[in-house]
Amino acid sequence: MGAVKKIRTVCRSCHGGCGVIAHVRDNKVIKVEGDPASPISQGTMCSKGLAITQLAYHPDRIRHPMKKTEKGWERISWDDALDTVVAKFKSVMDASGPESIVIGQGTGRDYESHLYRFANLLGTPNVLTAGHMCYVSRVGATLITCGNLPVADWHGHPRCIVMWGCNPQWTNPDEHKGVDFWSAYKKGAKLIVIDPRKGFLAKKADLWLQIRPGTDGALAMGFMNVIIEEDLYDKDFVNHYVHGWDAFVERAKEYPLEAVESITWIPKDLIRRAARMYAKTKPAILQWGVPTEQTINCTDCTRALVGLMAATGNLDAPGGNVFFVPPKVRSVSAFSRHKDLAPEQRKKQLGGDQYKLAARVALISPKAAWDAILTGKPYPLKAGLLCGTNPVVTRANAREAYAALKKLEFLAVMDFFMTPTADLADIFLPAGTWLEQNHIADNWKRHGYALAREKAVDIGECWQDHKIFMELGKRMGQEWFSTVETALDYLLEPSGLTWEEFKKVGYLKGEMAYHKYRQKGFSTPTGKVELLSTALEKWGHDPLPKYTEVPESPVSTPDLLDEFPYILNAGLRTPTFFHSANRMIPWLREIRPDPIVEIHPETAKKHGIAAGQWVTIASPRGRVKQRAKLNFGIDPRVVVAEHGWWFPEMKEEGHGWDISNINILTDNAPETLDPVMAATNLRVCLCNISPCEDQEEMNGWRN
Amino acid sequence: MEKLTLMFFKKECMGCHACEVACKQEHELGIGPRLVRVVENAPDFFPIHCHHCANAPCKVSCPVEAISRNERGIVLIDKGLCIGCKACLEACPFGAMQYDNATETAVKCDLCIERLNHNEAPACSNACPTRCIFWGVAAKLNEKLEKPVLSG
Numbered sequence: 001m002g003a004v005k006k007i008r009t010v011c012r013s014c015h016g017g018c019g020v021i022a023h024v025r026d027n028k029v030i031k032v033e034g035d036p037a038s039p040i041s042q043g044t045m046c047s048k049g050l051a052i053t054q055l056a057y058h059p060d061r062i063r064h065p066m067k068k069t070e071k072g073w074e075r076i077s078w079d080d081a082l083d084t085v086v087a088k089f090k091s092v093m094d095a096s097g098p099e100s101i102v103i104g105q106g107t108g109r110d111y112e113s114h115l116y117r118f119a120n121l122l123g124t125p126n127v128l129t130a131g132h133m134c135y136v137s138r139v140g141a142t143l144i145t146c147g148n149l150p151v152a153d154w155h156g157h158p159r160c161i162v163m164w165g166c167n168p169q170w171t172n173p174d175e176h177k178g179v180d181f182w183s184a185y186k187k188g189a190k191l192i193v194i195d196p197r198k199g200f201l202a203k204k205a206d207l208w209l210q211i212r213p214g215t216d217g218a219l220a221m222g223f224m225n226v227i228i229e230e231d232l233y234d235k236d237f238v239n240h241y242v243h244g245w246d247a248f249v250e251r252a253k254e255y256p257l258e259a260v261e262s263i264t265w266i267p268k269d270l271i272r273r274a275a276r277m278y279a280k281t282k283p284a285i286l287q288w289g290v291p292t293e294q295t296i297n298c299t300d301c302t303r304a305l306v307g308l309m310a311a312t313g314n315l316d317a318p319g320g321n322v323f324f325v326p327p328k329v330r331s332v333s334a335f336s337r338h339k340d341l342a343p344e345q346r347k348k349q350l351g352g353d354q355y356k357l358a359a360r361v362a363l364i365s366p367k368a369a370w371d372a373i374l375t376g377k378p379y380p381l382k383a384g385l386l387c388g389t390n391p392v393v394t395r396a397n398a399r400e401a402y403a404a405l406k407k408l409e410f411l412a413v414m415d416f417f418m419t420p421t422a423d424l425a426d427i428f429l430p431a432g433t434w435l436e437q438n439h440i441a442d443n444w445k446r447h448g449y450a451l452a453r454e455k456a457v458d459i460g461e462c463w464q465d466h467k468i469f470m471e472l473g474k475r476m477g478q479e480w481f482s483t484v485e486t487a488l489d490y491l492l493e494p495s496g497l498t499w500e501e502f503k504k505v506g507y508l509k510g511e512m513a514y515h516k517y518r519q520k521g522f523s524t525p526t527g528k529v530e531l532l533s534t535a536l537e538k539w540g541h542d543p544l545p546k547y548t549e550v551p552e553s554p555v556s557t558p559d560l561l562d563e564f565p566y567i568l569n570a571g572l573r574t575p576t577f578f579h580s581a582n583r584m585i586p587w588l589r590e591i592r593p594d595p596i597v598e599i600h601p602e603t604a605k606k607h608g609i610a611a612g613q614w615v616t617i618a619s620p621r622g623r624v625k626q627r628a629k630l631n632f633g634i635d636p637r638v639v640v641a642e643h644g645w646w647f648p649e650m651k652e653e654g655h656g657w658d659i660s661n662i663n664i665l666t667d668n669a670p671e672t673l674d675p676v677m678a679a680t681n682l683r684v685c686l687c688n689i690s691p692c693e694d695q696e697e698m699n700g701w702r703n
Numbered sequence: 704m705e706k707l708t709l710m711f712f713k714k715e716c717m718g719c720h721a722c723e724v725a726c727k728q729e730h731e732l733g734i735g736p737r738l739v740r741v742v743e744n745a746p747d748f749f750p751i752h753c754h755h756c757a758n759a760p761c762k763v764s765c766p767v768e769a770i771s772r773n774e775r776g777i778v779l780i781d782k783g784l785c786i787g788c789k790a791c792l793e794a795c796p797f798g799a800m801q802y803d804n805a806t807e808t809a810v811k812c813d814l815c816i817e818r819l820n821h822n823e824a825p826a827c828s829n830a831c832p833t834r835c836i837f838w839g840v841a842a843k844l845n846e847k848l849e850k851p852v853l854s855g
């Protein structure tokens with residue numbers, strides 16, 4: 001047995017960022033530990049990251065390229081695999097143009113720079129990501145409102161924290177991790193929690209607002225109404241730095257608290273107290289999460305939240321929501337060569353005419369992709385390359401996603417395991433985990449850091465995603481780099497460091513300055529915070545934030561209530577899983593063996609559902625099964641279900657993708673999407689519940 | 704010698720299970736035994752863990768004296784002696800004693816004695832994002848629990 005070598009690196013089991021020390025012996029990672037010197041995680045780690053060795057060395061992991069033949073999957077060489085993809089892409093491009101190739105990824109995993117470069121140099125504007133309803137949608141909406149994403153400044157001594165549909169300790173919060181929130185909170189900050197479910201934070205909160213799922217936009221306008229009515233806003237700021245304040249004030253008047261109470265189900269006095277607390281306790285952070293984005297209100301809700309930050313003088317102020325200064329490294333967008341996508345190709349972007357904000361941040365809606373494949377309109381997508389994504393489980397209206405990917409003429413996937421999506425592919429390209437890659441992590445985030453993720457080991461024939469894009473790109477005749485590391489040198493060039501030097505430094509941080517707008521204004525057309533958006537105006541949309549009722553709800557579709565009386569809050573996050581990942585990891589699956597649907601005990605009783613029983617959850621689009629957990633901390637009118645479930649232990653094709661997959665129930669009809677961002681309504685619809693008839697079968701099928 | 708123990712400030716446990724996985728990794732345990740285990744009864748979480756009891760019921764119950772408490776107060780099980788009768792599993796009032804099918808022996812928290820010997824904190828306490836896992840001299844921990852502070 002050789003000696004143990006310790007390698008400092010950076011986790012990516014969620015969006016990543018936590019510092020890790022990997023213990024390597026005989027070219028095998030035997031253990032990982034938190035890195036106490038990490039500015040992001042300060043030595044802590046979560047269950048997902050700590051379980052990486054069970055993922056990396058999992059017996060089911062695909063460790064070499066594969067090709068689907070009539071006899072099933074067969075092992076092939078990298079040359080064979082890459083040549084197959086390139087030959088197919090070239091023939092599709094010759095016949096139908098590069099726009100008939102869709103390139104896709106799931107949640108942000110530090111390879112968007114390489115993925116976009118490949119797509120742009122290929123000439124396809126059709127990049128499919130999770131960004132339409134997660135994070136990038138937040139970036140897009142803030143971009144047109146205040147020029148950049150305002151990020152929580154935990155180290156700036158906030159006195160008040162509004163946790164809005166967000167649980168940064170359980171799940172990935174982007175930017176900074178839960179540990180920073182926790183230390184700010186422990187220093188005595190007031191805590192306001194907006195969550196339909198009484199969780200750990202709600203229990204700790206000074207004020208807990210139990211909101212009706214999907215109505216965050218109305219609540220934000222209600223807060224604003226109080227702040228304006230009670231004269232709690234920062235006059236100097238709004239006078240000098242807000243575009244359209246008067247119009248915005250008029251709009252906020254349309255949201256008196258009586259109305260907001262009836263929309264959100266939150267007592268108006270509680271809304272008033274929360275709005276006052278946020279406006280009066282300075283500085284204050286507003287940390288918001290994806291539930292606010294995964295609705296038809298995505299853009300408007302984000303813009304209203306920025307309105308709150310601006311009106312209270314917490315924008316770019318220490319301890320508020322700030323614009324961190326990036327370190328001196330080349331940006332993801334420069335590396336991606338967005339400028340090299342020809343204008344005539346850009347014009348062909350699916351849905352680009354309609355979803356202007358999505359087009360602005362260079363992505364398409366999954367609905368547009370599925371429609372193009374299934375209907376051939378406006379033109380058919382023929383081939384695809386999907387990287388680290390499992391849309392048949394994670395995108396709304398999963399059956400449509402499944403049918404579309406199945407119909408695609410040619411599909412290549414990059415992943416660790418044979419997932420339900422990979423099952424539909426023709427070529428499998430085995431990607432390396434974060435233990436198997438050299439990369440500059442986190443530089444796409446907006447917290448001012450770039451982190452060195454150093455390779456600890458190689459496993460099988462797996463390649464890091466960056467290398468796969470690069471080698472494919474070179475074979476397509478694109479301009480790339482000789483090695484992964486020379487590309488990193490190029491990214492690092494502005495800092496004066498090489499990759500070898502950066503590895504030793506560990507991380508770079510941009511030098512922070514606050515109140516930058518006082519010198520430079522905001523990066524918007526008017527130079528101000530555009531509560532009245534010139535971009536939305538130009539695109540022919542309502543330039544002021546408003547609340548649109550959830551498309552399928554007791555208010556919008558009362559006729560459905562007889563059959564589907566409950567609001568489904570689809571997408572409960574759990575600490576051990578990240579979206580559809582990790583279901584095959586023994587340590588994590590032991591903790592959460594089954595998909596869980598949370599039901600209020602009174603509601604459960606009505607349907608004869610006992611704790612631990614399997615429940616059929618049905619919506620107008622289908623039905624799935626999850627196991628009941630009774631929870632007094634949710635509204636009896638709401639049912640909360642986990643997302644991302646498939647069953648890696650089922651070895652046949654599909655891996656049980658349609659048994660518990662909550663997205664079989666969610667909707668993606670065009671009228672349910674955010675009108676500029678195409679955000680999918682992945683969170684809220686109507687449902688019904690009943691005990692499964694086949695309890696015994698369900699209990700036994702996993703064994 | 705002053706006696707050491709492990710304590711969880713339950714009110715600050717947010718149920719992330721990082722401690723469980725850190726412990727499994729440190730002790731190379733597979734599915735089954737959970738030396739620390741966090742039970743959820745939303746919105747509360749209850750970490751179940753070894754208290755390294757004085758006069759430990761597990762130790763008393765063991766018919767072959769496989770369990771001992773060392774001079775630092777750490778209750779340890781000698782796997783070589785354990786006959787797998789599970790008497791200790793029944794005796795432990797906290798449910799902290801575990802059984803490992805792989806070795807057919809009882810298995811328990813050893814307060815990460817290997818790590819302590821190298822001046823490292825127990826694996827669970829190292830990972831915990833809310834810093835609610837404390838270890839050290841039992842008497843001093845009681846004070847700390849009244850007023851938990853963040854390290855660093």
Ligand code: SF4
Nearest residue numbers: 716717719720722831
């Ligand atoms: S790591 Fe800490 S917060 Fe997380 S479950 Fe364990 S004791 Fe609770």
Ligand code: SF4
Nearest residue numbers: 753754756759761795
């Ligand atoms: S295993 Fe149980 S009885 Fe034995 S020392 Fe630990 S807590 Fe006490």
Ligand code: SF4
Nearest residue numbers: 726812814815825827
């Ligand atoms: S002290 Fe060590 S052995 Fe005991 S629960 Fe914590 S990690 Fe496990």
